Amino acid sequence: MQDLDLTIQKGEFLAIMGSSGCGKTTTLRMLAGLEAPTEGEIRLRGQRINDLPTWSRDTPMVWQSLALFPFLNVRENVEFSLRMRGMASAERKRRAMHWLDRLQIAEFAERDVTQLSGGQRQRVALARSLVTEPEILLLDEPLSALDAHLKVRMQAVLADLQRQLGITFVYVTHSHSEAFSMADRVVIMSRGRIEQVGSPRDIHGAPRTRFVAEFLGSANIFSGKVIGRDGAHAVVETASGRLRVDPAARALSAGEPVTFTVSGDRVSLSATPPAGDLNVIQAKVVSEEFVGATTTVHMEAADGTELKAQKSHAELAQIEIRTGQPVFVSWPVQQAHLLPAAA
């Protein structure tokens, strides 16, 4: 972990994502007090908590493994943290039942946790963490063990819960769909560093680094050198040919290396060269991938650059897509997003 500087707002749903080993779980464990940073400070409400042991922090975590206590029943699992705080048994039970009820698993209160389904166990883990009514909840890939349809349902449960309770959720995941569908802000990490922080819309529309663009995986990425101007646009010499890009507010000088991205859903495909003021690349179809209502067409330009387009089935009906089929990939100049110079 290096130079991590992150402020989490009270009541926000923050997702931290990145590939495995990027430091996202370590970040969460440092918040929980299960790991200590070698230097720097962790503050909660402005107070330094570095030296506070995990049991004094009230930063409950929902574990990837759920870590339910197998020798306790559902209600006893939920009561655990209240019991550790010395609360009387009647009050403990009342609060535990309240949360089980709220998560719609009150009927299983006296069951063994081993007798529950994955989704029910997930709810027990949530109830167990929320029963002390903490200000912040840490979630470490909590949905990774569930199957796809259950995942979507639990996403809705989590998002609703967070909005209703108004507490801070810090949610670690490697799944785009989980992070981008639930979070107010997303942090993308790589090799112990933050690559970008922003709302899902901002990150998607304007990735700040090449890593983020590649990580999101939905965009076409071009790198090259500026060789001149064409009116308001800069002309960039790339491996796939000369492409024009809107320099936005940047003063691009000739010879400057630049990287820009074009989202896969902004490009058009056609069998014949398209007319109009467009960037055009000729490519060959490599494969097609169906993702729900859309299809991702993977293509390869003459120089080997990978290209992709996300289109609805209706749009693709206009053009024949076969492996090896030549197609023209085009986009209006202003649809490209130029990455900041540092990238």
Added chain:
Amino acid sequence: MTDVNRNPLIDWALRLYVLACFAFVFAPIAASFVFSFNEDRFPSLPLGGFSTEWYRAVAADPLVWDGLWNTLVAGVAVSLAATVLGFGAAYTDYRYRFFGKTVYLALALIPPTIPVVIMGLAMLAFLSRIGLSGLSWSVILAHIVICAPFAMAIVRLRLSQIDPDLEAAAWNLGASEWQAMAHVILPFARPAILAAFFITMAVSFDEFAIAWFVSGLNETLPVKVLGFLQGQVSPRINVIGTFVFLASMTLVILAQLLLFRRPAPEPNP
């Protein structure tokens, strides 16, 4: 239900083989049991009449009661101490990583691999040097040394099955390290702890060689039995043997039941 993949001939042969194995193992014990009710003084066939004479003789023998008392006291004290030590060693292995851990583990597990005669001699030499030989303590101390590794191995096996996040989850939910130990680690390891208690007690009950060296006048039952055998052949030995066998088997079976209880049903996906 017939299974086409099985050959009935081989099935029967295997059953016979298992029976033969059990017969070989248990025949001497069964013989001892049968002869303990035989009125004849010498174990010979055909059997004489049924008699509980030897049971009465054993019950009336103060030496036997002495030995039994020493064995019981030692057994309970040894199993308590060995289980506590074994749990501590197993938990250290589970929880911490440190320099020399492999050596630590090897040393902790070594005592049962040392030949008992050598162990007994060494114990005698050491205990007499520090003035502890021949006391009621002596057998207890010596037995703790050989029993603690068994307890450690049993508890360690159980701790290796724990979800590694469980203890941290307890801390995270507000449990101090002691609370997590009391409310998570101990309940999780409880079957293994009880099993370790019974197994170590059984080991202490049966152990003869080391006890013979260090017990002095506080002889345990197995040492007494050897004394009887050297003096005379008496069917009382069969009676004591039957008792010791029953006691040890009970302890071992209790431990097995605890350790190999059917695991909880797998959670539904």
